[in-house]
Amino acid sequence: MSGAVEFVKGSARLVVSGGRAYKAWVAALLALVAIGGIAYVHQVRTGLIATNMRDQVSWAFYIGNFTFLVGVAAAAVLLVIPAYVYQWKPIKEVVVLGELLAISALTMCLLFILVDMGRPDRFLHIMPLLGTPNWPRSLLAWDALVLNTYLLLNAALVLYLLFKTYRGEHYDRRIFLPLVLLSIPVSISTHTVTAFLYNGMAARPYWNASILAPRFIASAFCSGPAVMIILFQILRRTNRFPIKDEAIWKIAELMSYAMFLNLFLLGAELFKEYYSATEHLRYTQYFWGGLDGHRALVPYAWLSLTCSVAAFVLFLIPRTRRNYVTLNLGCLLIWAGVYIEKGMGLIIPGFTPDTLGEIYEYTPTATEWAIAAGVFGVGFLVFTALVKIAVPILVGTFRAPERVAAPGPSSAGIPAQ
C-alpha cells in the first residue's frame, strides 16, 4: 500500500482547507456538536430523566431519529442497483456519493442508539464473541449486526474505489463487484431488520402489522434520494462535478413511484384500522385525531401527509420534476414528510396509549433536542469531510504525487473499464 501515508496527509489537507462558506459551514457544525456534547454530559450525569421519556413512552425522539436515518442509509441501494447491475451510466458517476451518505447516516444511527442507552459503558455485552448477544432471538442484536456490517461494507467499498482512483488504477472487478452485489441485500436487510424490531412486538398493536417493513422500504426510497438530489446540485456548482440533469430527473422519478407506494400502503393501513375499528384503532386515532383530548401529534400527522402528497404530485408531473425550483421544494417536502412519519409518527403512537391503556403525552425536552442536534452535527461533519475528499479524487484534482505530472485531465467519476 505505498502512498497510503501521502493519501492520508493529502486527505487531511483537503478537509482543513476551504473557502469562507466551507469554513462557516464546518464551524456551524462544530458548534452543534459542542452543544450536543454538553447536553450529553448533562444526560449522563442525571440519567435519562433528562429526557421526557418515561415507563409509558420508553422510546421516543432518539429512536425516532434512528429509524428515519436507517432509511436514509438504506436508500443508497436505490442508486447502487441501476448503476452497477444495469451499468446505467448517468447514475454510476454518483454512486460513490450515495455510499458516503450511507456511511454518515449509519454513523448517526449508531450514535442515536448510544445516546438512548441507559448503560452505554456496557456496550461490550452486545458484541459477538466479546459479549453475550442474544442470537438469534433478539432483533436488536440482529440490528446491531446488520448496521455494522453495512457500515463496514460501505466504508471498504468507498475506500477501495477512491484509493484506486487516486492512484490512477482501475479497480479489480473480481473484488469490487461481489462486494457491491452483497451491499444490495445488506442494505435492504438493515431496513427490514429495523422494521422487524418494532414489527415483532405483539404487545404494541400499532407496530404489529405485516405492512410495516414494506412501508419502511418505500419511505426510505423517498427520504434518502431527496438528500442526494440537493447535494448533487451543490456539488455541480461548487466543484465542477459533472452530474447530468438526466440522472437527477431519473432519481426524482423513482422517488415519485416510491412515494406512491408509501401513500398506498398508508391508505391500506388506515382503512384496516378505521373500518374494523377494534381496540387497536386507539393508537392510529391518537396520531391522526387525538385521543381523549391529547392532541400533541395531530398537527404533525396532517403536516406530514400534506408534505408527502404535495411532493408526490411535484415529482410525478415531468414539468415540475424538471424545474429545479419545484424539484428542490419537493425534496424538502419529502424530507419533512418522511421525517415526521418515520420518526415521531412511528414511535410515539406505538406507546400511546401504553400496554395498560394509560396515555402519557410525550414531547422532547431541550436536552433531547440538543443531543439530537449534536448527533446530526457529527453526521453532517462526517459527510462533509468525506465529500471534500472524494470529489477531488473523482474529478481528478487530488491524485497520487507521481501522477500529478501526468498529462491530461482525468475523466470524471469512476474510471471506465
Next chain:
Amino acid sequence: MSERKSLPVVADEPMDPSRRAFMRTAAAGAAVAALSSCGVEMEDFLRSHFKELSPDELRRVLAKVERKNLERFGKKTTVSATGPRPGVEFGYGLDLSRCVGCRRCVYACVAENNQSRQSPQIQWIRVLEMDKEHGVDLAHANHYYEADAVPRPGKFYMPVQCQQCRNPPCVKACPTQATWKEKDGIVVIDYDWCIGCRCCMSACPYGARHFNWATPTLPAEELNPHQHYLGNRPRPKGVVEKCTFCIQRTREGRYPACVEVCPVGARKFGNLLDPESEIRRVMETKRVFVFKEELATHPQFYYFYAT
C-alpha cells in the same frame, strides 16, 4: 401419541465461557483505560455473564454488592444468590372478586424490594380501577384513582404486575441475555448486565418492566437489608427492573410481600407442581383466566373470581 404438549418455554442455550472470556480479555484492554477514567470499574467491565460465574467468582460478586451497599447506605446487608429449588414452579392467583383496590400490596412491594421512592417513584404493581359495566377494559381503566374509601361503587380493581410468562416476550427481545427465566418460573434481570436499551419494556404487554430514569432515591433507614442478587438489591440508574415474586423470600419458602400484606386474602401463591398447594386448589376449584391470553405469553399468574 396422547402425550401432553408442554407449553413453549424459553430454551436454555449453552454458552461457551472459555472462548468468550479469552476474547474479552484480549480485546478490552484499550477500552478499559478509556472507561476507567469515566468511573467505570475494570472488574465490572471484564466480568462474565451471571450464568458463567464460577462459585468463587459469584462469591466475590456478592461480596462486592454487599460492600457497595455499605458504602452507599452505611448499612450492613446480606446478598444471596439462592438458586431455584428442584420440583418447584411458582404460580400466583389473584381473586378479582375480593380485591378492594387498597394498594397495600403496591406499598408493601416497594418497601420489600427497595424501589426508588420518588422522582421517579417506581412501583412494580399497578392497580387499575375499572367500571363494572365495562368489565376488563383497559381503555376505560383509571390508573390514578384517589378515593377516601375503597372499593368505590360501580368499580372493581385489577392489580397488574409481572405475569412471569412461560413465553416471555421481554426475554426474547433482550439483546444481551441480561434477563432470563429461571427453572422455578421467575423471570429475573441481572442489573449488572443490562445495557438499558429498553427493548424488553417495548416487548412486555403488561407494563411490568420499569426503568431507572435516574439514580433511585432510597433512604438508608428504609433499605431492606435482606437481599437477593437477582431481586431486591439496590439498582443503579440506567437499568430495567421488575417483579420477581419476591425471589429473596419465596426461594426461602416464604410468601411474597404482596401476598402477606393483602387484607382481604385476594392473593394466592404456591408451587404449581405440588398438588396440595393453595394455588393448585384455586386452579382446580375456581375458573382461572390469564391476562391478554391472545398474545400466548402463557403467564404463571392467574386471575379468578372466587365468588
